[in-house]
Amino acid sequence: MKKKRNIVIKDPTLKRLRNNLRMILRKWASAQWNKLHEEQDKILLDESKFETFRNLERKKQEIRKIVEDSICECSLCSAPDKDMTYNPVRKEWYCVDCYKDLQDYYKNKKESVLFP
Numbered sequence: 001m002k003k004k005r006n007i008v009i010k011d012p013t014l015k016r017l018r019n020n021l022r023m024i025l026r027k028w029a030s031a032q033w034n035k036l037h038e039e040q041d042k043i044l045l046d047e048s049k050f051e052t053f054r055n056l057e058r059k060k061q062e063i064r065k066i067v068e069d070s071i072c073e074c075s076l077c078s079a080p081d082k083d084m085t086y087n088p089v090r091k092e093w094y095c096v097d098c099y100k101d102l103q104d105y106y107k108n109k110k111e112s113v114l115f116p
Ligand SMILES: [Zn+2]
Pocket: 074, 075, 076, 077, 078, 079, 094, 095, 096, 097, 098, 099
């Protein structure tokens, strides 16, 4: 996505549906992450499984990145239930409140280009 974009939902039913879908993705990610972490715990002290341990760590990071890069939570406050703004410079989603705060904070500073 190349443009700044606001995703605002006003209808309460659609808002609830959106929040539930976000919750499903977050719960899936959390369950996957926990499963990988438990696998790591089993081989933690086994030096011969070091490469397996590292692969599990990479998979955990990938899962975390799926959630971080998605619209499912704000990149700053992690809120999962707010309207979101896409920042094309940072390629991240922020809740509209955090985005506005960041815009205000960087206003008249050279970093203002980071939050158009
Ligand atoms: Zn936020």
